[in-house]
Amino acid sequence: MFYQLYELNHAMMAPWRATADAMRLAYANPLNPISHTYFGRAAAAGLEVFERMTRRYGKPEFGLPETVVDEQTVQVREKIVWRQPFCNLIHFERALPKGRSSDPKVLIVAPMSGHYATLLRGTVEALLPHSDIYITDWIDARMVPLTEGTFDLDDYIDYVIDMLHFLGGDTHVIAVCQPAVPVLAAVAVMEGNDDPLSPASMTLMGGPIDTRINPTAVNQLAKDKPIKWFQDNVVMQVPFPQPGFLRPVYPGFLQLSGFMSMNLDRHLTATKDFFEHLVKNDGDAAEKHRDFYDEYMAVMDLTAEFYLQTVEVVFMRHALPKGEMMHRNQRVDTTAIRKVALLTVEGENDDISGVGQTKAAQTICTNIPEDMRMHYMQPDVGHYGVFNGSRFRREIAPRIVAFQRQHSRRAKPVGRVIKGGKPG
Structure with missing residues (x-):
């Protein structure tokens, strides 16, 4: 009501x-x-x-018609290359000069936490000169008819795996905030199944891998309230005349x-x-x-089943860092990850995902070789600054680009690496 x-x-x-x-x-x-x-x-x-x-406020546009590659301005075209009821995959197709070798394929998994993927416009803009960028464009749940079925955390993980299969080998995946858990889970499932299309690297940025570490106000709410409180107080049905009429959502x-x-x-x-x-x-x-x-101020609804499962699994039970998370009938075993390089990024003043919560991925992925892992904490930035703003462009983005190129499974591309991009 x-x-x-x-x-x-x-x-x-x-x-x-x-x-x-x-x-x-x-x-x-x-x-x-x-x-x-x-x-x-x-x-x-x-x-x-x-x-x-x-x-x-309506859904914003990315508004990135061009970028600079090798000091030359090239046109960029947004193209939907993969569709599902709850997500589109957008490719930022760059008009590269003929004969130039391709850059690393990068799948950016945007947060499904209330805002649209355009919140990562600055992330895309900073990486676009050096990478072949794809991004998840999650659909507002109130726009999805009930006939399309449900969408929960298991479906989210399946979507990530399907997109990595679609993009093929030597793809690098970046998870910003909320997707850190399902992306890490998806990679663990793929590695556990000896999937040849597991990504070359994964970058987890400001994500709630283990919210027992330095819990924030967001984490504390889930700790203080039972799951039934969330069911009774924040889950509502989409009103008429929206396409998703009667779908239970977290508005x-x-x-x-x-x-x-x-x-x-x-x-x-x-x-x-x-x-x-x-x-x-x-x-x-x-x-x-x-x-x-x-x-x-531009926000979207989340399906109730996804929201409630995320609250319970990630914030209440801490199932992933405890080794208790399940995907369908398979346990998510992060120790199965051996061939995927891991970069974790945190902000010193992050009030959404506390310092150490993302770095916890380094602890639970015990079988990734030391020369394939790296952690970076950016001083003087909050949650938003982890993936946007001047410090992201100057300090974080170069490290991501360099890390991905260092751990590419193919020959190094010709494209120029931005200054300051050495991992360390």
């Missing part, structure tokens, strides 16, 4: 948003003398803040509310600063705010 009320509230606010937007345009119109006064700028700023706070707006409440003072300060930037005609600062929150 709460989801229906949420939708009703959005519908009721629609006329007010339209009115506020029309009035904002009137106050901001340079032909209106009031627009050149403090009152006019303040009124336009207040109306924009209201419209943005009550808006439903994206609840996930967003939880994340915002963790740093409410920071978001309130950002909103106040945005208002002041608009009044002062500081267009650059205001545009940065719009870009960030257009992405941050």
